[in-house]
Amino acid sequence: MKKKLLVATGGGDCPGLNAVIRGIVKAAKRTGEWDVYGSIEAFNGVIKDPPEIIKLNKRVGGIHVKGGTIIKTTNRGNPFSFPIQGENGKIKKKDISGDLVKKIQNLGFEAMINIGGDGSQKISQKLFKLGLNIIGVPKTIDNDLSATDLTFGFTTAVQIATDSFDKLVTTAESHHRVMIMEVMGRDAGWIALHTAIAGGAEICLIPEIPYQLDKVLNRIKKRYNKGKGFVNIVIAEGAKLTNGQIVGTHAKDGDENIKLGGVGNYLRALLEEKNCPAQVRTTVLGHTQRGGTPVAFDRILASAMGVKAFNMVVNKEYGKMVAFKNNQLKTVTLEEATRSYNFVDKNHYLIDTARALGISFGD
Numbered sequence: 001m002k003k004k005l006l007v008a009t010g011g012g013d014c015p016g017l018n019a020v021i022r023g024i025v026k027a028a029k030r031t032g033e034w035d036v037y038g039s040i041e042a043f044n045g046v047i048k049d050p051p052e053i054i055k056l057n058k059r060v061g062g063i064h065v066k067g068g069t070i071i072k073t074t075n076r077g078n079p080f081s082f083p084i085q086g087e088n089g090k091i092k093k094k095d096i097s098g099d100l101v102k103k104i105q106n107l108g109f110e111a112m113i114n115i116g117g118d119g120s121q122k123i124s125q126k127l128f129k130l131g132l133n134i135i136g137v138p139k140t141i142d143n144d145l146s147a148t149d150l151t152f153g154f155t156t157a158v159q160i161a162t163d164s165f166d167k168l169v170t171t172a173e174s175h176h177r178v179m180i181m182e183v184m185g186r187d188a189g190w191i192a193l194h195t196a197i198a199g200g201a202e203i204c205l206i207p208e209i210p211y212q213l214d215k216v217l218n219r220i221k222k223r224y225n226k227g228k229g230f231v232n233i234v235i236a237e238g239a240k241l242t243n244g245q246i247v248g249t250h251a252k253d254g255d256e257n258i259k260l261g262g263v264g265n266y267l268r269a270l271l272e273e274k275n276c277p278a279q280v281r282t283t284v285l286g287h288t289q290r291g292g293t294p295v296a297f298d299r300i301l302a303s304a305m306g307v308k309a310f311n312m313v314v315n316k317e318y319g320k321m322v323a324f325k326n327n328q329l330k331t332v333t334l335e336e337a338t339r340s341y342n343f344v345d346k347n348h349y350l351i352d353t354a355r356a357l358g359i360s361f362g363d
């Protein structure tokens, strides 16, 4: 009888998830000893009665090229705070983690690989403590996990943002406009910083360096005064004024996070109030940064992480996560992996690079 391995993808999707799944399944197949299954929509597939779990062995042909995840995902399936409808119709949060672990074991799974970001890996760590043989694979376009130098999906998001930026430059130039492009990244400015350098922005605003409106305005005016009649700004969704707050809304859909978004239009309004020397327009890239086919680098990194995760299963390296460090794949304990975030350091070499290229951070 073959051993059974369970795979799930949790949290927001990200280009490269399918390449990880394919890497796991192909590596497992070669051993001839494992069958790989996917839990549909993170842990929800296991929690459902009957469970929604599919055998993946014959489903991975060519999927590394596809965006999204063939086993679906959700950010509403935390087993430690699971939404359950009470008798009065009201939603209550319940800890069903103990039952979940028993169910996975009773279904005959030897181990599980959880592909997800910070939130998902915190769940992996807690499930490991409850006795589940679990291994983590990091994913996020935000690149904000401290244990790994890079996460797959990030490079694709930067490429998508850079392609959009290039398009905005030509229209900014034609109209002598100030173009603001808002990118994702939550509390980390990595996507914005990389895109600003790759695209050649005049201004880059990131959460790690709170900005001053006057500094932004001065940079714009300086450029118009020089006769260079257009300005392109990249702003990270988590950017804030030195004396301001992040711009977002409280989600109503059961997600615990504040939904970031809107800071690009917020900045446009501020600039217009201050008589900005040109028309200002905002483009919010939003979820386009997470969609579509992964770039080659992400396909490769994701495939390698999938293969590594399967090897970790074989070696019973449970309670650990795959990490990409100094151009090598390493393992790190889930505890260490979820201890801190990877934010842009003000002394990072790319901050120096950007400043040397004339990019203002509004500070």
Ligand code: F6P
Pocket (backbone or CB within 6 Å): 012, 075, 117, 140, 141, 142, 184, 185, 186, 237, 255, 259, 260, 290
């Ligand atoms: O963490 C990835 C990310 O795309 C962030 O950059 C963004 O703030 C968030 O997820 C959006 O989440 P949702 O898909 O739930 O709107």
